[in-house]
Amino acid sequence: MKPSAASRRQVRLAICREGWYYLVVLAFVFGGAMLRQINLLLAMAGMMAGPMLLSWRLVVVLQRGLTVHRKVPRGIFAGNPISIGVHLANGRRRGASWAVAVEDEVVQDGSPPMRPEVYFGHIPAGESRAKAYHGCLPRRGQYRLGPLRLSTRFPFGLLRRTITVDEIDHIYVYPKLGKLTRHWLHRHHEALEGTQRQRQQPRAGAEGDFFGLRQWRHGDNRRWIHWRSSARHETLVVRQFEQPRNRDVAVLVDLWQPAQAGAEELATVELAVSFAATVVAEACRRSGGELLLATTGDDRQPIRGAMSGPLLHEAMQQLAVARAAPEDRLAQMLDATLGRMGAGTEVVLISTRSVDLADDGLGEVWRDPARRALRRRIRCIDASSEALQRYYHVE
């Protein structure tokens, strides 16, 4: 980003506090010289006025040819340390610049802006310097970075000239990730197995490659029983086959909060979003299958795609900006997403309240038999209840 005429939004020249003191003393000396008719005081007034005028000239000259770049990460997780690089280059062929401060503005809607400042003591002609500002952003969301303000008070701190560079970047602060408990993982595994069975039943003839043995469970095909091993273990043992373990996951996040939300309700929302983000991240980490993510609270479209890094970022961005609302949009969300799910999709409905899918308000949603079949497979997680701790914890 170059503070050229096109990208400069504002150039401001101001007299610093020291400058005002300096001017008062200058006026005192000049006034004394004229009133008392003392030539040497007049000469001293000239010697004082010179640096003031040259300061005005220098703050203009020394900001010429400066180019500033900001290096912003694609996204960070809430609460994690953040480092944003600032690269300042002096494009002039002659004349170094001194004491240039680059102030950035980081703001999230509804919050007071933060103004981190990076100081460059010396930038020789034709060279560049890189610095960074650091910190922590605990609130998820989209933050606006910019505009950048290049300011210098060189050489004496009497005048400050600030160039506001209208260069805007955005950074997403993703929800904080927690840890899924063994209980969640076990249930997830069970669900996966169920899905496997469901997938395998219609095509029982295609077992795939032999993988190993396990105890017989209800619903297993009798043809998979390994009789010799069953005899040896005195229990039914079935063969396992290497099957594609891909499965589709749908994470539906119902962010409801009362109109006058208190600290508890706000914490519940954050927990729900964080849990959803953790589930999504875990799903994308394993890859395979498709992910569908939908949230209530705003008019964003559900995200759907093959589990991958890019999709994870997209999902995290959506979760970063997801907002809770007092309106009940659960039915709307289910209506928009259920039709797009495959038969074997694992559906996780994370809500900030206790949800009863058989509620009359959702009657319209289940009118379709295919959807009614899915209803049994929807796992509802109430983030406001203590039961969430069984699946997930965050530090």
Place this chain on the structure above:
Amino acid sequence: MNDTPPAALAAGRRRRQNDRPRNTSMYLERLLQINMAALAALGTLMLGLGQREPALPVLMLIAAVGSVWLTDVTGWFQLNRTVAGLAALIATLVSARNLLTYEGALQILAMANLLIYLQVILLFQRKDARTYWQLAMLSFLQVVVAAPFSQGAWFGFMLVVYLFTALSALGLLFLHRESLRHLRPPHEPRRRSPSASQRWPLTTAIASLTGSGGTGTAATAVGRDLFARLAWIGATTLVFTAVMFFVVPRPGRSNWRGVAPAPKRLIGYSGRVTLGELGQIVEDPDEVLRIHFEDPQSGQPYPVSGEIYLHGTAMTHYSGGQWLVRGGRGSRGMQIVRPSAGEKPDLLVDQKITMEPLDREEVFCVWPFVPLEANEQLIFDQDRQRLLRPTYLARSRFSFSLGTTALRNGTQPVLAPAERAIAPRFLLHMPTIDGASALPELVALADRWAADSGLRPNQRIALARHFERQMAHSGQFRYSLDPPERNPEVDPVEDFIANNPVGHCEYFATALALMLRSQGIPARMIIGYKTDEWNQMGRFFQVRQLHAHTWVEVYLRPRDLPPELIRGEDHWDWAAGGWLRLDATAPATDEIAPVATHFSAWHRAVSWLDTVWSSYVVEMDGSRQRRAVYEPIVRAIRETYETLTDPQMWKALFQHLTTALRLRGESIRQWFSWRGALVAGTICAALTLLGWLGFRVARKLYHARAPTVVSRLANRGRVEFYRRLENLLARRGLTRSAGQTQREFARVAASRLRDGEGANPAVDDALEEIVGAFYRVRFGDRPLDTRHAQTVEHALRTIAQVVEAERR
């Protein structure tokens, strides 16, 4: 073999790396400390020299060096705040007592001393940015206080040194403060006080972002190029100061002189001469006055060679070893010097005199003087035949101008006309004791010399000249500044004639005057100055204390005047007679002969510099500014204009050039003229300046025209306007994702803006216009013409208005 384990080496390396920023910032602070100490010492030096008080500068110098070593470098001695505050209180009380005791300028000096005490206290404290500021401010105030008192050229030199030191100190202080301001501790997450909900761990966390850059960068900023930049600032400031100083008009009609230093006591000169009272005379080279001569018609310097005599007071009555003034017709009082109504003499020379502050009111000049203009500050004492100035003006530098007719062909002749007829009786008075001559030996010697000369008594001039030669060159009398002990029983001049023929000029002049009187020739003794110290650089005569002198003037009636003196072009009015100057002092012997040293040239240069400084800086008042600055500038501009608009000049210049081209082998002197070269150079410089200014103005205008800029940017950056659109929309929170085309993004943005603003077809049209232009430029490779650029600029303004309205 090195037994140091690798882990220890690594730890040491890490430690050194951690220490580096601290050390580098200490380097900057050390430089600052030294600079501040130098600044404090310089300020006190300037103040101390202004007061002619060397103790304070020496004290401050010791304090400055000591504080750097004891307080800043080693930290062995540091005043804590309580002790420093107590010391400052004591210093203030002491200064307050002095303030109440003294009066006038001494009160200011008491305040100045307080500044020095406070500086010493600050120097021995542990310093922070505030302390440095206070030190700088106190030092500056010292110089401000010193300025009205310090009038010499050395102050100007010191001021320049002070300027560069102060700029360096302020620059370093600024960098030090900036580095401290940005020196922040490593980031640590901050937390709010525990709130009601503990379920969400980030509830208590506070967003924080901290900058960096204070460490390590401070010292890298201090280098040769920094000091070069500061030196450039200093040099430019000097130029600016000079311009401002000479251009700022001096209001008021009074002289700009500031506060005068303490007046000098005149040595060797006194209004009442008592022989034998002075004893040994110490030769003092201190300056008394400067005089330069001008031709009043042309304003050019009037060349004068030889010695000049500056008249002070005329002594007429001698009695008991003491000269007194006793007029012949009673007291005639004082009168202000005014020009006479008649025509001014043709051979008038303007004498411009600047006198240093002295403890006496007498004014010295070459007699006879002719007032050129009324000067109420000059008073003529007719009884003692002397010029005076008011007492209050004696204590400051005093300048005045008078004409004189005493200079002829560049020398001061020995004969000058008397302004009025003198009754010679009171100039013939001889001291007596009980009716008999009090100076028998003197009279006897005079009689003997008169008899030996063979001259008649009415040959007064010849007789007086003979006596003068006898006194000065007979070898009978010897000049000495340290006369021997006189016999108190006899008159000192009688003792000089009869017993101890050694003495200084007063003895010679007294003896000659009385000897002439004994022969019936009216004579008086004049006290004044005689100098031949010519300053070639300043083109003035320098008069110092050691030039104090006495001589004799003989009154000549008109019939005694030699006819050859008043013949020809001589215009003087000799109707009242004339005064013949006689200098009977024997030549100086080796013991007091001025010795030319290697420093003579240096002294002359310093003296000239002092004159220039005094004339054009310290005493630059309205009239001098008009003469020395405004009028020459106006004249130069007018002459340049006339020269440039003179067709003859151009014609001559063209002819010179053509001739020069033809006469390749001939002497360059035939066609080259400095005037022509100056004019040509001025023209070239003016054209270059005009061209440069025109370029700058054109560039400014070019940048100021928005559509042109858009067009230029569109052609150069191609999609610059689209980038501006994205920046505008980013303020609304709309950013284009990687997979979105520009047109898709525009549709999304239009719908979002529509949501906030309601139906606004202008927004849709504006977006469509910009996106369409983008595709044309980016993919169609068709740069925008001016009309399209204006349309795009208008569309961008529309979008900006909508976005700003929503933000509000």
